[in-house]
Amino acid sequence: MKKFFTLLLISSTVWMGSLTAQNTVDLESLMPQINADSLLRTVTDLQNFGSRYALRPGGNHEVAEYLVTRLNNYGITAVIDTFHLSGQHWLVGLYDQDFYNVRGVLTAAEPIDDSLVLIGAHLDAISYDHATWELLEIAPGADDNASGVAVMIEMARICHDNHLRFHRDIHFMAFDGEELGLFGSYYDAGRRNDADEKIAVMINNDMVSYQPDENWRLMLHWYNNSLDVVSRAADLCAQYTNIDPYIPTLSENGNYNASDSYAYYQNGFRTVFAIEYTFSTSYHTDHDVADSNNYAYHADVARYNLAMLAEYADLADGLGTEEQQDVVSMQVYPNPVSDKAVIRYQLTEASPVSITITDMMGRVLLRQDVSNQAAGIYLEEVDLARFPAGVYLCQLQTTRGTETTKLVKR
Ligand SMILES: [Zn+2]
Structure with missing residues (x-):
């Protein structure tokens, strides 16, 4: 487990630098x-x-x-x-x-x-x-x-x-x-x-x-x-x-x-x-x-x-207005999850997509990239079976911004 973390930390350093601002509710x-x-x-x-x-x-x-x-x-x-x-x-x-x-x-x-x-x-x-x-x-x-x-x-x-x-x-x-x-x-x-x-x-x-x-x-x-x-x-x-x-x-x-x-x-x-x-x-x-x-x-x-x-009650990031939901909307289920979670998202325009799972310290534990995806609704499966129980962040990044959802692993 320790080795796994170290390897991913290296890739996350590069990755974190390119994150755009989140659509947080102010x-x-x-x-x-x-x-x-x-x-x-x-x-x-x-x-x-x-x-x-x-x-x-x-x-x-x-x-x-x-x-x-x-x-x-x-x-x-x-x-x-x-x-x-x-x-x-x-x-x-x-x-x-x-x-x-x-x-x-x-x-x-x-x-x-x-x-x-x-x-x-x-x-x-x-x-x-x-x-x-x-x-x-x-x-x-x-x-x-x-x-x-x-x-x-x-x-x-x-x-x-x-x-x-x-x-x-x-x-x-x-x-x-x-x-x-x-x-x-x-x-x-x-x-x-x-x-x-x-x-x-x-x-x-x-x-x-x-x-x-x-x-x-x-x-x-x-x-x-x-x-x-x-x-x-x-x-x-x-x-x-x-x-x-x-x-x-x-x-x-x-x-x-x-x-x-x-x-x-x-x-x-x-x-x-x-x-x-x-x-x-x-x-x-x-x-x-x-x-x-x-x-x-x-x-x-x-x-x-x-x-x-x-x-x-943990006011949701990036879900504050109907406009923001219009750009891209992500749902993760089941949540809490025990092994496999499904991430459902909608793109209103073509975009490269990156899905990452990080721990609460911001360490990237899993990353899946799609180089370019047409507008539409997509389901992406992520396997969390090997992760310890706890709270994680699931991030979806597109050209229009980043959406983040908390994900609880049992
Ligand atoms: Zn009273």
């Missing part, structure tokens, strides 16, 4: 599309339900329906996942109610593995008189947590408008019954745990639009099963937004159990929880209205989320 160029008005629209729509208190007659079914429609409009298959709970709650007493989670799925293009990325926020709200604990009829929940749901919907819009494709499935979740004890997230995380699902990261946003200060900060609550996630989240926030990420100390991290991410953590999943650094003064009151929010700040929180999705 994350930076997507960021300006994230839009304060679009976030405000979702927050306003949610506030206009009057109350999103989960135990009101009929519960949050109509809210869930609204979110399913919004996701569907962005080409995302979404369903209402109904569950029933009864019990007793310290504030509201006995309950016996249907609850309504929303789950939308954006399916991966050429998945790198069988894990998914989940972006979620709770759809319910609550308001009460903070002196008497008496529940109030109006629960606008604009910051808590229409703001988090609006980020989730904005991500769906950006993915749709830019034809974004990822190498992991993205699950868009809205949780019911959070205010009563993380009901919707415990239900969902428990079911995913039972089903042995793999989640690369659960990205939680809860109260991300209140920001009266000049210096914007975002608190990133962390979980000790995924410290690398919070560290990466802080990096991405600093890189793509005007917000200073703030990773709390252990004693400042107490609210880590106060939102839906905690239910995922409890089920063994990796997660991070973003919340405004300056806590809303209208928390759980009928004053938590859309007008109190800062939508420029909110849009930056959404930008941090897009960077997280790009990173953890």
Whole structure:
């Protein structure tokens, strides 16, 4: 094996020099599309339900329906996942109610593995008189947590408008019954745990639009099963937004159990929880209205989320627009592969073609050249039987550029 590597390294040195620039999706160029008005629209729509208190007659079914429609409009298959709970709650007493989670799925293009990325926020709200604990009829929940749901919907819009494709499935979740004890997230995380699902990261946003200060900060609550996630989240926030990420100390991290991410953590999943650094003064009151929010700040929180999705769901290179797909489009299957993989590609014009398989260090392990090929659809078989299990890059080079796909060998 060692000798094989050395020989191929020599040929790769010559080869790498002639690689042209890849058609990568430029994350930076997507960021300006994230839009304060679009976030405000979702927050306003949610506030206009009057109350999103989960135990009101009929519960949050109509809210869930609204979110399913919004996701569907962005080409995302979404369903209402109904569950029933009864019990007793310290504030509201006995309950016996249907609850309504929303789950939308954006399916991966050429998945790198069988894990998914989940972006979620709770759809319910609550308001009460903070002196008497008496529940109030109006629960606008604009910051808590229409703001988090609006980020989730904005991500769906950006993915749709830019034809974004990822190498992991993205699950868009809205949780019911959070205010009563993380009901919707415990239900969902428990079911995913039972089903042995793999989640690369659960990205939680809860109260991300209140920001009266000049210096914007975002608190990133962390979980000790995924410290690398919070560290990466802080990096991405600093890189793509005007917000200073703030990773709390252990004693400042107490609210880590106060939102839906905690239910995922409890089920063994990796997660991070973003919340405004300056806590809303209208928390759980009928004053938590859309007008109190800062939508420029909110849009930056959404930008941090897009960077997280790009990173953890592995935004596909060279597949960002229909135009790029038009030039040459490559698919590799099966993926993951155990021995032979088929590379299917389409040329829209005649071109010499080179297919290479490299390891993650860029070492070329296999190369197949065709001197000139007419326009058309081609299938090329590559034999990976002798390769160790791991992640490889499959590159297709033509006169129009290079397309790269990750390939997982079992
Ligand atoms: Zn909340």
